[in-house]
Amino acid sequence: MQAKHLKWLILSLALLKIAFHLYFYDMLEPHRDELLYFSLGTHPASGYASVPPMVGILAFLLTKTIGFSIFAIKILPAILGGVMVWLTASTSKALGGGWFAQVLAALGIFVAPIFIRPFYLYQPVGFDIFFWTLIFYLTIRYLNTRRHSYLLFLGLASGLAILNKHLVVLQLGALIVAFLLSSERKVLTQKYFWYALLICFVIALPNIIWQLNHGFSSIRHFNALNKYQLVYLSRVNFLKEQLLMPGIFLLLTCAGLAALLFFQKLRAYRLLGVTALLVIGILLVAKGKGYYTAGLFPLLTAAGAVWWESFLKQWYYRLALAGVLVGLSVFLIPIGLPIDSPKNLVAHFRKFTEKYGMDGMLRHEDGKIHSLPQDYADMIGWEELAKITDAAYKQVPDKNNVLIYCENYGQASAVNILGKKYGLPEPVSFSDNYYYWAPREIPATTDTFIYINDELGEDINKLFTDIRLIGTISDPLAREHGTMVYLCQKPKASFSQFWKERVAGLESPF
Template sequence: MTKNTGYLMGFILIKFILQYLLTDSGYDLHRDEYLHLDQAHHLAWGYISVPPVTSWFSYLIYLFGNTEFWVKFFPALFGALTILLVWKAIERLGGNLYAQSLAAICLIFSSLARLNILFQPNSFDILAWTFVYFALLCFIRSGKNKWLYWLGIGIGFGFLNKYNIAFQVLGLIPALLLTSERKIFKNPHLYAAFGLAFLIALPNLIWQVQNDFPVLWHMRMLSQYQLVNVNRFDFLNDQFFFFFGSIFILLLALISYFTYSPFRKYQVFFWATIFTLAIFTYFRAKGYYAIGLYPIHFAFGAMYLSYLLRKSWGNYLKPVAMIIPIGLFILAAPISYPIGNPEYLKGVQSRHPDLMENRWEDGEIHDLPQDFADMLGWKELAEKVDIAYAKAPSDEYTVIICDNYGQAGAINFYTKNKGLQAVTLNADYVNWIDLSKEIKNVILVREVEDGVSEREISFFEKSEEIGTITDPNAREFGTIIQLLLGTKTDINAILAAEIEEKRSELRE
């Protein structure tokens, strides 16, 4: 093993260890993670909110024992592979070990750590964007057409992971046209590469057609309830904070494309960033959608700084450039990561109110960041549902009906009752409800503002409130668990009608 490889493995090890240390043991998994984990039991070429790649890793997690260790492992792995690509990019550009180490530190101690604590499509999305840029870099450097096909593969699997990668392509096309690399459009292998990307994405496209394009419904819901609260200025402002500890490296990268002659032929990466940010800004995208733009720039920025510090006096500044990202990351960690319990985080916020604005997707300010509040109360919910389930007759079919996918997925993940499956009319669960057996009893899980209606109670012989989620810091605080025994009507028919109504909404 070479010296450089040893350093690379060391940084990857640090990356993995850090990801496991950034979440206090008092937190559960995140609301969105439960939906992705349940997709392992319903493998398909697409889902209402996401393409299929995340479900493949969910299935691996299921095979490995369905534990939180493996749930955290895969996003950490994708983050480590992103570092590997940037390391290799520097190697191909002729950079030295210092540049590689500096880039690795900048990526490890950045907002990537926040995304890499959650099992969501975002970590793989950033990896896919970085891979596409890496392939383009290798093509520009070598002129070898094989890299165009690798670029196509990256786009194809990136699309199967998250449709967000389409914005990368939309930003790349005008960037290529604006630079000397526009000659790439005369290369027939480019179109063959896009054909390969299309073939990889085709199963999901066919699924979309067969299911009346649920992605359009999902995008409409995002626009109406989430993106409507996104301010364009806030989107641009967020870009600064993703890598605030190493922003000077990014700025050096952007400068180097025009001032450092070896990098001038890579100006396409500068313009791709400008065009993609413009597109995201226009569509009021969430800030983190654009993070995939930045990792590749650290290859250029780190190398350029290494060049600027090549004189003997530069040796004194080289360690400073490495320490700054680490130091600022440590200072920001208490307000950026769930490393302490909610009361600790509230204390930090009270001392630094200007640094920690907890604006949720509803546009309102709350006591905790939304992501952290979405990581509380789930085990308590599952325990109380298990209590309710134990009170239902074991020889009768009891269904657990929840208000949202977080509730259903969390119950399915944490339940102690083997084979128990909670359902909801929310998200993909609307397609997973089994009506083949006659429902005799129901456990309702209702958000506090909805409650359990008298009409629902009237359908059953007996009703009992089992409990509520009591953690005041949980986003699900007050959620009610209600046991309904002895149906007096055809619950299957009622559910079937509600499912059809929900599916019709998806087709609109």
């Protein structure tokens, strides 16, 4: 295939990837995390409680340029998915792959299960996959050319990656160790390597300062995550997920890891295989979540494509491989992308689990099997919550003396973002970054409380004389099904004093 034809083919696949994700952009409501990240965008800062600043800053820029809408939420992840098609094909080319390897790698990014949902949801995960792949690509380009500029670009990419998700520090640390263990260790003594470290540090510095000023909330967040989630994860399941996440494209990812370590054609890039092993091994020991390794998969896909290209010489074998990979991945698309209505998705997952017995995708954090995957259940009910909250707000005579409280960040973000079209004020909460935004004192005249939770707290029940249930999230498919909105009025004692005492007794959730 001629170079110009290959270029247009890869570009077409990239554009098709973008169009594919955007076609289904409004099948469900925004995800609770997407609403949180756009709430962060209403308070641009150099750091947040559970994530670095990039996701909030980008949300701020999006709302200031194209406004808020579901399309505004989905546009950037979709574009990033298209960029990943091109970047992974380019990585395969940099590894010595020809036209078939590049197309195969691009197809992997297009349809492999691990690359569907990250480029549909506005979350740091998709950006993390991009930055990991960019760092590997720049490393390969440096190994190929020995140009010092690639080291400087690595410093720039690494600094930006840290501003997106701190998990990338694991990749960078493993990459440095892999260099030390290889014959390429001399690069670590070059001044351009230290310049790269300096660039990385300067870019990440605002977040480092924020972390210092907020007691390293990211470390406390990780400790809480380890205490309440990671400690219960299985190392066996972690290894299983490394095989399940790419679906049938495990034929490429497994081949890619082996090729980076043992394939003679890729011997110059063995340190990348060592890096991948180190990342997987550390996360295995630490009981990390399976998807934490997602940033490795584009590299492994690209390397695997190079190996298969070398192994399959005849065009019909190559066509058969591509057909099998794409054909067996297409029917898994509904797992990563809501391509139908919630009702039809329920029917699809019911038939799927009955036929294949794979109900793990329907298991939520509560350990129970539900009708939809948790991510999908987290994309239902928010519009209803905003409408019910608005109904409560309209019943308040004096809007200056009301406080809206939400128990978790999903509820708070739905009211904050979706409630803007109703003119709702920003709610308060003590969940995630809302803890830092919550007022420590409220005006003495505050006498009305809109309370959103799955039950009425005993302290609230005792404080107010007039408590009315305004509405409940009624959709049984919503993860927030049963969440209630109460309108609380006529406090028996000073509500502002109660609030002051309540806040004083709180500890940071992270």
